[in-house]
Amino acid sequence: MNLTVNGNTKLFQDIKTVTDLLITLNLEPETVVVEHNTTIIQPGSFDSAHLAEGDQVEIIRFVGGG
Amino acid sequence: MFQSPNFQTLSSEIITPTATDVERALDKDRLQLHDLAALLSPAAEPYLQQMAVRSANITLKRFGRTTQLYAPIYLSNYCTNRCAYCGFSADNLIKRKCLTLEEVEKEAAILHDRGFQHILLVSGEAESAVDVEYMEAVALRLRNKFAAVSIEIQPMSTEHYMRLFEAGITAVAVYQETYDRDLYKQVHLSGKKSDYDYRLETPARVAQAGMREVGIGALLGLADWRAEGLAIGHHLNWLRKEFWSTAFTVSFPRMRPAAGEFEPLQLVSERNLSQLIFALRLFDQDVGLIVSTREEERYRNGMLGLGPTRYSAGSCTAPGGYGDSDSEGEQFSVGDHRSLDEVCTMIRNKGFDPVCKDWDREFQISN
Amino acid sequence: MLTIAGTEFRSRLFLGTGKFSSPSVMAEAIAASDCQMVTVALRRVNLDDPDDDIMKALGLHDYTFLPNTSGARDAKEAIRLAHLARAASGSSWLKLEVTPDPRTLLPDPVETLLATEQLVKDGFIVLPYMNADPILALRLQDAGAAAVMPLGAPIGTNQGVLTDFQVEIIIEQAKVPVVVDAGIGAPSHAAYAMEMGADAVLVNTAISVAGDPIAMAAAFAKAVEAGRTAFVAGMGQKSKQASASSPESGMLSSDLGFLN
Numbered sequence: 001m002n003l004t005v006n007g008n009t010k011l012f013q014d015i016k017t018v019t020d021l022l023i024t025l026n027l028e029p030e031t032v033v034v035e036h037n038t039t040i041i042q043p044g045s046f047d048s049a050h051l052a053e054g055d056q057v058e059i060i061r062f063v064g065g066g
Numbered sequence: 067m068f069q070s071p072n073f074q075t076l077s078s079e080i081i082t083p084t085a086t087d088v089e090r091a092l093d094k095d096r097l098q099l100h101d102l103a104a105l106l107s108p109a110a111e112p113y114l115q116q117m118a119v120r121s122a123n124i125t126l127k128r129f130g131r132t133t134q135l136y137a138p139i140y141l142s143n144y145c146t147n148r149c150a151y152c153g154f155s156a157d158n159l160i161k162r163k164c165l166t167l168e169e170v171e172k173e174a175a176i177l178h179d180r181g182f183q184h185i186l187l188v189s190g191e192a193e194s195a196v197d198v199e200y201m202e203a204v205a206l207r208l209r210n211k212f213a214a215v216s217i218e219i220q221p222m223s224t225e226h227y228m229r230l231f232e233a234g235i236t237a238v239a240v241y242q243e244t245y246d247r248d249l250y251k252q253v254h255l256s257g258k259k260s261d262y263d264y265r266l267e268t269p270a271r272v273a274q275a276g277m278r279e280v281g282i283g284a285l286l287g288l289a290d291w292r293a294e295g296l297a298i299g300h301h302l303n304w305l306r307k308e309f310w311s312t313a314f315t316v317s318f319p320r321m322r323p324a325a326g327e328f329e330p331l332q333l334v335s336e337r338n339l340s341q342l343i344f345a346l347r348l349f350d351q352d353v354g355l356i357v358s359t360r361e362e363e364r365y366r367n368g369m370l371g372l373g374p375t376r377y378s379a380g381s382c383t384a385p386g387g388y389g390d391s392d393s394e395g396e397q398f399s400v401g402d403h404r405s406l407d408e409v410c411t412m413i414r415n416k417g418f419d420p421v422c423k424d425w426d427r428e429f430q431i432s433n
Numbered sequence: 434m435l436t437i438a439g440t441e442f443r444s445r446l447f448l449g450t451g452k453f454s455s456p457s458v459m460a461e462a463i464a465a466s467d468c469q470m471v472t473v474a475l476r477r478v479n480l481d482d483p484d485d486d487i488m489k490a491l492g493l494h495d496y497t498f499l500p501n502t503s504g505a506r507d508a509k510e511a512i513r514l515a516h517l518a519r520a521a522s523g524s525s526w527l528k529l530e531v532t533p534d535p536r537t538l539l540p541d542p543v544e545t546l547l548a549t550e551q552l553v554k555d556g557f558i559v560l561p562y563m564n565a566d567p568i569l570a571l572r573l574q575d576a577g578a579a580a581v582m583p584l585g586a587p588i589g590t591n592q593g594v595l596t597d598f599q600v601e602i603i604i605e606q607a608k609v610p611v612v613v614d615a616g617i618g619a620p621s622h623a624a625y626a627m628e629m630g631a632d633a634v635l636v637n638t639a640i641s642v643a644g645d646p647i648a649m650a651a652a653f654a655k656a657v658e659a660g661r662t663a664f665v666a667g668m669g670q671k672s673k674q675a676s677a678s679s680p681e682s683g684m685l686s687s688d689l690g691f692l693n
Binding site: 096115340 | 689692
Binding site for chain 3: 005060
């Protein structure tokens with residue numbers, strides 16, 4: 001399905017949930033926070049967050065800052 | 067809520083400072099409570115002259131060459147409290163009177179004609195004579211005559227203060243009389259006033275209600291004035307932090323020995339009073355300092371510009387006393403008998419501007 | 434001990450984690466500073482370089498993380514970032530930054546106050562970054578801010594506490610802790626802020642871009658401690674002797690002659 005992840009629209013194969021997406025992207029779920037169609041997915045709920053065609057996903061993490 | 071520090075602790079804190087502590091405090095721009103303690107201590111007595119100079123300069127810088135003037139109107143001398151030191155005490159066999167609204171207006175008209183723009187409504191503490199409805203009615207009748215109407219009556223609830231603010235009252239004064247909890251119990255024999263904490267929390271309720279100005283103070287002549295001064299500093303500090311948009315004043319009612327009356331437990335001399343005023347001015351550069359007609363002409367003339375910012379003038383402390391000079395039942399006898407005009411002349415002669423109007427109630431908008 | 438929102442901090446130096454040459458230098462500098470509170474920012478994961486993870490370098494449990502809302506241009510954006518930060522950190526600490534002007538990165542007082550009001554309602558521990566405006570500090574305090582963070586100078590300028598006159602008033606009036614943030618470019622600046630009575634300082638650029646960030650972090654730790662100790666000890670006043678032209682000398686000793 002097509003997803004817009006961090007502003008880029010891409011085709012993803014064989015993914016159903018946010019957890020699947022993170023694995024595909026090589027990201028450890030505990031290091032990021034995910035916003036799915038402008039709703040924050042609470043950590044630990046990635047498995048039950050189902051994705052659908054055209055969804056917007058923001059994957060965010062802490063970086064250095066003052 | 068404000069926790070009054072232990073009075074014994076305060077009493078020891080104002081004994082220990084040395085001349086070095088006093089000099090350090092005199093050299094500071096922003097004083098802390100321990101600096102105030104130093105300036106109130108016996109060690110500061112030889113520095114009274116330096117304190118006066120500092121105090122005068124701060125007052126000049128902050129308030130300019132002005133002195134505000136007001137007059138009290140005594141509404142009622144009914145009182146349900148028994149306070150050992152007070153002329154209005156329920157035990158005292160004085161002629162009791164509570165002005166009708168028409169009588170209040172008459173007194174107010176006299177003061178207005180004399181040039182007063184700021185009046186202070188004073189009463190004994192008796193709910194049956196002076197309650198929130200009465201005060202509201204008085205305020206509504208006077209609001210268009212005066213620029214500022216302050217009150218000094220029994221403590222009230224926040225809600226009642228809000229009602230009075232709405233009706234046009236701008237400021238409330240409520241004195242703790244003494245911050246010494248034990249002594250407070252001894253001199254406030256009975257009545258609502260015997261609740262130390264309720265009275266102590268009153269300035270906060272006043273500020274919460276949105277009043278522009280809150281007056282605090284201690285009756286000088288009960289407990290050690292030095293420790294009272296430090297307690298006032300604590301109270302003021304706390305109030306400033308909690309209610310940063312409220313203006314604060316301190317008054318210095320000083321008991322004088324008089325035949326057949328309550329003998330002051332402590333004698334507070336003019337030098338003592340001056341030290342207290344200077345110390346508070348150095349401690350808090352913006353606080354209004356009020357000296358009433360309890361003090362004599364000579365003293366008030368001399369202190370002008372040295373720290374005080376507001377004087378009362380032409381005062382009569384018996385209900386109805388302006389219209390009828392034979393009125394009985396006064397709270398205390400005044401020490402400065404000059405009229406407003408005479409006080410204004412003295413102020414002008416000293417190069418200061420007598421200010422009768424500092425604020426227009428018309429600008430007051432309640433929330 | 435410094436207490437903010439019920440949490441005690443032994444160290445009064447807060448460190449920003451931006452602009453370090455590498456995560457390991459950052460981690461070492463932070464360790465050398467002995468600080469307990471570090472700020473972090475939130476950004477989209479760079480999907481081309483997914484390993485770039487600051488939390489890994491620092492160790493999650495050694496520090497209190499203070500996520501900021503940097504990049505937010507108004508209250509709405511800041512509130513969104515705040516909620517994301519809470520989801521990411523699992524805690525409610527928040528350094529609120531609203532900086533609509535990308536040139537100066539000066540904080541917007543109106544939006545900062547609006548965001549503080551909302552975020553306090555949402556249960557955040559809000560530490561707003563603000564211009565050194567005493568009334569704004571009190572308004573933020575009244576809105577429920579857990580501390581206020583007035584700037585010493587525009588961020589990244591290393592100019593020191595140019596706002597000292599205003600910061601002094603804030604320190605005198607505020608009930609909540611005052612953390613001087615931004616502009617602190619040298620240990621002496623940090624010491625100066627602490628001598629004035631600031632409760633803590635936040636430093637980032639001065640350490641991260643130093644020749645030796647680790648040594649500089651240690652220098653700041655000492656400066657903050659020295660400044661705090663001096664404040665507690667009670668600083669001597671600058672002498673007033675030089676102002677001979679003041680009217681103080683004009684008053685004669687006989688002026689108190691009226692006293693009985």
